[in-house]
Amino acid sequence: MRAEIIAVGTELLMGQIVNTNAQYISSGLADIGVGVYFQTVVGDNPERIKESLRIAKSRADVIICTGGLGPTQDDLTKDVLVELIGQQLILHEPSMNKIEELFRKRGVPMVESNARQALMPEHSDPLANDTGLAVGVALTHEGTHYLLLPGPPKEMKPMFDRYAKAWIASKMDAVEPLFSVMLKFAGIGESQLEHSLIDLIGAQTDPTIAPYAKEGEVAIRLTTRARNEVEAQAKLQPLESEIRSRVGDHIYAAQDITxxxxxxxxxxxxxxxxxxxxxxxxxxxxxxxxxxxxxxxxxxxxxxxxxxxxxxxxxxxxxxxxxxxxxxxxxxxxxxxxxxxxxxxxxxxxxxxxxxxxxxxxxxxxxxxxxxxxxxxxxxxxxxxxxxxxxxxxxxxxxxxxxxxxxxxxxxxxx
Amino acid sequence: MRAEIIAVGTELLMGQIVNTNAQYISSGLADIGVGVYFQTVVGDNPERIKESLRIAKSRADVIICTGGLGPTQDDLTKDVLVELIGQQLILHEPSMNKIEELFRKRGVPMVESNARQALMPEHSDPLANDTGLAVGVALTHEGTHYLLLPGPPKEMKPMFDRYAKAWIASKMDAVEPLFSVMLKFAGIGESQLEHSLIDLIGAQTDPTIAPYAKEGEVAIRLTTRARNEVEAQAKLQPLESEIRSRVGDHIYAAQDITxxxxxxxxxxxxxxxxxxxxxxxxxxxxxxxxxxxxxxxxxxxxxxxxxxxxxxxxxxxxxxxxxxxxxxxxxxxxxxxxxxxxxxxxxxxxxxxxxxxxxxxxxxxxxxxxxxxxxxxxxxxxxxxxxxxxxxxxxxxxxxxxxxxxxxxxxxxxx
Structure with missing residues (x-):
């Protein structure tokens, strides 16, 4: 299953905020064995959002959009999606009730635009927003799965973790889950490590070997698919042992710790x-x-x-x-x-x-x-x-x- | 001038790191009046890197790539670009000397792959790397400007600030230059500051007022176009004075220092x-x-x-x-x-x-x-x-x- 993430928001393109949502979603999808192939950021512009969706549709099974579900005129993600797939937006009653309730409580008159947050495409599943007002959306159209999540991380993260991941998992073919081990190194540079393992890296098929480096840290991740932990260990262990026999002095952990x-x-x-x-x-x-x-x-x-x-x-x-x-x-x-x-x-x-x-x-x-x-x-x-x-x-x-x-x-x- | 940013790196798609480079570059381009229309993240895969470059080329004047300039087999950005534009990679002697010098100093034998970091397309300008080994690249092909910068922020940022921005600016049509003043704040939160200046921010046209916030720091930048410094100051000074009269106690500098x-x-x-x-x-x-x-x-x-x-x-x-x-x-x-x-x-x-x-x-x-x-x-x-x-x-x-x-x-x- 191939996924793409599209973040919608001009503030991202202006460099005013960092797209941490993409990292969070990518990491969460990796956990359930879904690979992300592209992340895109596009501004609050209907033509360019549509173009991004078209490109993503041509190459992905799952498209996850973040942002553009708010109440303002700039919040266009749902409008663009329904136009693309030929549907209408309808009111999601429970979300509407929640919005009205909130304004009643605050004693503030509700402006009409707030109702936009309760709209959803007619043939879609709502994703509950436990920490905000905008309802999330999940739908399948012509074989492509679309998920629309809010932009603020405080709303996006719970919605993704509690509802979106499960929805995606329910659409996946039954495949063997991924197992991996992260080996963390110290006292050895990235290129020196790669040099020591060059034949293993060159010949990798299953398990795969992926090197990672960030400032002051070097790591490699061994990954395989298996029916269970025991089967996975039988595949991962020999490779880990071979690596340890070569550079074991520098492995300070077999888990992702500093x-x-x-x-x-x-x-x-x-x-x-x-x-x-x-x-x-x-x-x-x-x-x-x-x-x-x-x-x-x-x-x-x-x-x-x-x-x-x-x-x-x-x-x-x-x-x-x-x-x-x-x-x-x-x-x-x-x-x-x-x-x-x-x-x-x-x-x-x-x-x-x-x-x-x-x-x-x-x-x-x-x-x-x-x-x-x-x-x-x-x-x-x-x-x-x-x-x-x-x-x-x-x-x-x-x-x-x-x-x-x-x-x-x-x-x-x-x- | 329309810009796009392409970050290359499977670790970004796996959600292991956040693409802070895109934010940094977008913000820096905004400073010189260049708008970013798309940000893309793609893995270390030559076909998909090429696809991203092709899509970007169809809609942008400037394409800035980050990542994939390192010494390993996964570092492919330069290889893909020269294939796309029909050039060859040649050795950049000063960068090669620097690499050899470093290995000599360390007393570590240089492996062949390290030389990859000194390669550049034959018809391109090198961008010096003051904080690392991989040489940066700037070139123009069929009207599109390409810049290849390293992935590690510690190398990317100085290269972008010192060399890439000036290179891009040199390709822009002559317009009145931008002048700006950065006011740095302490002891006041972002929303409190915005609240104090809300009318000024709402009414801004020229100079513009752009708030910046990163963890532990709050700043605003006032920017205008003018023929010279004197003209610029005549436009910037009254606004700065007004801001100082409201929240001057919290302004610790009128320049970008910590x-x-x-x-x-x-x-x-x-x-x-x-x-x-x-x-x-x-x-x-x-x-x-x-x-x-x-x-x-x-x-x-x-x-x-x-x-x-x-x-x-x-x-x-x-x-x-x-x-x-x-x-x-x-x-x-x-x-x-x-x-x-x-x-x-x-x-x-x-x-x-x-x-x-x-x-x-x-x-x-x-x-x-x-x-x-x-x-x-x-x-x-x-x-x-x-x-x-x-x-x-x-x-x-x-x-x-x-x-x-x-x-x-x-x-x-x-x-």
Whole structure:
């Protein structure tokens, strides 16, 4: 079953809002095994909406439109659809009653245009709107399924999840459901990973192998169709094992979680706490960790030692180490080691992680942009410091440095 | 001039990421007076990419593609375009040198596929990639302008802003140039701002008033066409003055800079330094500040006091204040005051800013999600603590709390 999504709204074309609806619907359709082949955005213009519907009709089994169901003259999606398929709009009584009831309650006179939200094509199924007024529409015409959903995400999402998905599922041929496993990687780049798996990717048929990369993260998803979980595992497992035998050191999870979630999970399982001393990342590592709900169980906090004065005053590094001719400087193996060990002592946590480097745009201490030292100290254990070279702009270097620190800690926690 | 945007990437159709690029480009094109008529998303499939290009070519003057310029076998945009217009791909030497240089620096062997990122159609202009490896492409074929930009926003945005916009503008018919002023607001919500300016927005013709909102930021842009700067100012100034007379207290800049940039600028002008004590924001405020190049001149660093133990040990708050029946607790006016004053003392900075609150998802100390106290302490000055109520999910509350702290500090620095 091939689906297309058409978002209607001039505000999208003006760049005033982001089309998050398309992402939400695409993701929801993937869950029920429906592939989306195109997403389109078109303005509140009847000719162009009709053109988009015609193009979509020529290549899709299901067309899902969002937007243009409101009360104003600009809300045209239903009008255009009925014109295209030669139907009339009729009043959906329950929706009309709801609208009238609302205006009665508010004590505001209802203007005629509000009734437009209760109109639907004569041969269609209404989709209830639990969080707003505009009724949704589902209908099949000449073998194509059309669904019209409201534009505001607060109305669209419940309607899609509660009613539209089930309606689409009821139109699908019985096929085996999709099963997939997401492998998440750290400490390895996208092209390096692909290079390691190039023969598998080239030869893929079933299961399929899809690589994903976003800033600071690399992942691949293995997907297959099967009658049940056991059958699916029998197909997915051998491929996953082969991948693990090649790059298993870099797989931090077999589910779609972030590296910081994986690290916090290990800390929690081991009953250990973490503190950080951040120089060049300036708080980003802590920010990533504290984006995870419940992180306070394992993450104690730390010190942002952005200047040498703070490294000296709060973390006890000597000025002789930090400054002066011939001194190792703040961006050094020695500084990273002491920052990690001292933040652990000062906070009383079980692990101390330090990051010191040059985020740019200019070099620092004569060291080039992207030079980063990461220290991982363990209570009553050995401290490990690694130097890495990161590339990108200031924000990218910060992110990659933070992820690299998380990866070093993850390896320590795994070992 | 009619533009269309085509985003290439199966990950978009799978709903794994949101197409924020389309919004960014649409908004940027609106600034230079180019209207976007369609946005399309298509997967990494050569036939469907070609179909999308053909449809776009039939109705647009400018086609901007994002994505599919990477090194992998899935990155097909350039291949499809040259096939469509009957050209060949040739090597762009400067980009190739950059790629080779990077691999040399990293000490990693370059795989052949990386060279794909340096290829461009034979009759095209390269668009430099200041933040990544894939070269961008601009070319005109049979009256249609094509631009190919990378998919990752960190590479796409600088390329679009610095090179693609100017290239498009150079292809436009000569009209009076656009002049605009961006007013950036803090401490006021989008709807509250719109409410204050509703008559101006309703009556706008020339200059136009376009509101922009993204998470944690509110802005409006005033735009007019004029022969020169003086003429433009004569049209823009009266409107800006009227807006300032109504909501001037909330305008932190008349240029497109972030609130953290504005704060750092004031600190730098006044020769003052800043330190922070972050509880519920967990490092985000420091991260925002240190994203600004040169921030180390004014931002000393601070303490992420995520747990009460750290608030006690590193920032000297008594356990009696923090815990126990009847204690004010960590989320309190008293705690915010002491955190701000003590971090200032400990670091020796001129200002201390504290944030303590409940980011959620659950309540804390019996205080509801979104409760946030911000403290601003000044050396030899008075400490001001304000309580605010933020809404949204965990990450949104963190961001709004950090922005609200920046706003309080900005007001203090302005007064």
């Amino acid at each position: 590296l910081e979630q994986a690290v916090l999970q290990l800390l929690s399982e081991q009953g250990k706490s973490l503190s950080v001393a951040e120089s060049c990342t300036g708080g980003l590592l802590s920010d990533l960790l504290t984006n995870v709900p419940g992180s306070s169980a394992s993450f104690a906090g730390g010190i942002i030692c952005y200047t040498n004065a703070v490294k000296h005053k709060l973390l006890g590094l000597s000025m002789e180490l930090l400054e002066g001719p011939g001194a190792p400087g703040a961006v050094s193996e020695e500084a990273a080691r002491l920052l990690a060990e001292n933040v652990l002592q000062i906070t009383g946590a079980d692990y101390g992680v330090s990051i010191t480097g040059v985020a740019g745009p200019g070099e620092s201490e004569g060291k080039p942009v992207g030079t980063v030292f990461v220290g991982v100290a363990e209570r009553n254990g050995e401290t490990v410091v690694r130097q890495t070279q990161q590339s990108g702009n200031r924000e990218t270097i910060k992110l990659r440095a933070a992820k690299s620190a998380l990866y070093q800690l993850w390896r320590k926690l795994k070992s | 609130l953290e940039q504005a704060v750092l600028q004031l600190l730098s002008e006044q020769g003052k330094s800043l330190s922070v004590a972050e509880s519920c924001t967990g490092g985000l405020l420091s991260d925002l500040l240190t994203n600004v190049p040169g921030s180390s001149a004014s931002f000393a660093g601070g303490i992420i006091c995520y747990t009460n133990a750290v608030k006690h040990k590193l920032l000297g708050l008594s356990m009696e204040l923090l815990e126990g029946p009847g204690a004010p607790g960590a989320v309190s006016e008293e705690a915010a005051r002491l955190l701000a004053e003590n971090v200032l003392q400990i670091t020796g900075a001129d200002y201390g800013v504290s944030i303590t609150g409940v980011a959620g998802p659950g309540e804390s100390e019996g205080k509801p999600v979104g409760t946030v106290f911000v403290g601003v302490a000044e050396r030899n000055g008075e400490t001001v603590v304000r309580q605010t109520q933020q809404s949204g999910n965990r990450e949104t509350i963190k961001l709004r709390a950090a922005k609200s702290a920046l706003y309080q500090l900005w007001r203090k620095l302005k007064s």
